[in-house]
Amino acid sequence: MQIKELGIVFRRPELLDLAMTHSSFANQQEERSSNEKLEFLGDAVLQLCITEHLYETGDGKQEGDLTKIRAMIVCEPSLHEVAKRWNLGRYLLLSHGEEATGGRQRASLLADAVEAVIAALYLDQGMEVARGFILTNFEDLIARAKNNEIIMDYKTRLQELLQEAGAVQIRYDLLKYEGPPHRRKFYTRVAIDEITMGKGEGMSKKESEQEAARDALSKLATGKDPS
Numbered sequence: 766m767q768i769k770e771l772g773i774v775f776r777r778p779e780l781l782d783l784a785m786t787h788s789s790f791a792n793q794q795e796e797r798s799s800n801e802k803l804e805f806l807g808d809a810v811l812q813l814c815i816t817e818h819l820y821e822t823g824d825g826k827q828e829g830d831l832t833k834i835r836a837m838i839v840c841e842p843s844l845h846e847v848a849k850r851w852n853l854g855r856y857l858l859l860s861h862g863e864e865a866t867g868g869r870q871r872a873s874l875l876a877d878a879v880e881a882v883i884a885a886l887y888l889d890q891g892m893e894v895a896r897g898f899i900l901t902n903f904e905d906l907i908a909r910a911k912n913n914e915i916i917m918d919y920k921t922r923l924q925e926l927l928q929e930a931g932a933v934q935i936r937y938d939l940l941k942y943e944g945p946p947h948r949r950k951f952y953t954r955v956a957i958d959e960i961t962m963g964k965g966e967g968m969s970k971k972e973s974e975q976e977a978a979r980d981a982l983s984k985l986a987t988g989k990d991p992s
Contacts, residue, residue, distance in 0.1 A: 766782040768851065768852075768853075768856055768882075770852045773886065773898060775890075776889050776890065780886075780889050781885050781889075783798060783881075784881035784884070784885040785800065785853070787858060789859055790863070793860055800881035803881035803885055807879070807883040807887070810883050811880060812839060814895070814899045818900060819831045819835055819907075824911075834911055835910075837910035838903060838915075841876045842915070843915060844876035845872040847902060848878055853879065854870055854875060857875075857878060862948065867950060867966070871968060872972070883895060883898070883899060916982070919975050919979040919982060920937075923981055923982055926982070926985065934957065934958075935955060935962075936955070937953055937954070937955050937956075938953065938955075939973075940954055940964075948968075950967070952966045953965050953974050955980075955981050962977075962980075962981035962984070963977045963980030963981030963984060965980055
């Protein structure tokens with residue numbers, strides 16, 4: 766397997782293949798491993814590279830500030846953004862059930878896949894290549910995090926923004942849910958005075974509410990009709 770969006774060719778393509786193997790797919794195959802151990806390693810490599818970069822370019826910021834900046838860069842929404850840029854959902858190896866319940870678009874799953882890709886590249890070509898790859902692909906996120914432009918909690922940001930405009934009563938309504946108990950998908954809207962501001966979906970109520978808030982923020986930023 767190769768992924769053109771990564772802009773790099775793996776010497777051992779089987780490592781990238783492993784990085785794209787979700788546990789739901791591996792569990793249905795004999796003697797097939799999932800990307801979970803790669804996620805574990807990739808998280809450590811990513812944390813180290815970002816921490817080292819912030820240490821070297823911290824502009825006199827204190828440890829607490831650097832910790833907050835790093836948290837913005839390696840949080841799930843940021844990794845999900847990178848995954849979408851790489852189009853990882855297209856390449857993931859999933860079970861039919863996982864795919865049918867939206868696995869290719871699920872933020873947590875895609876964020877994990879980014880970490881797995883980073884680990885695969887580290888094992889394939891070493892730390893220096895992995896570091897350069899990370900700093901190139903996370904350059905925009907690093908800049909935005911330093912400027913405090915990354916939102917980790919969309920619900921809180923929406924609440925703050927609307928309160929500034931005088932609206933204080935925000936309600937999240939569960940519109941429906943579907944699927945078996947172990948693979949439920951939830952659909953939520955966020956509303957003010959019965960006016961729908963945004964809609965979202967996710968594999969938990971919390972995730973669907975965050976997605977609804979993100980949809981509302983996006984519409985407010987672009988001036989679109991929230992309904």
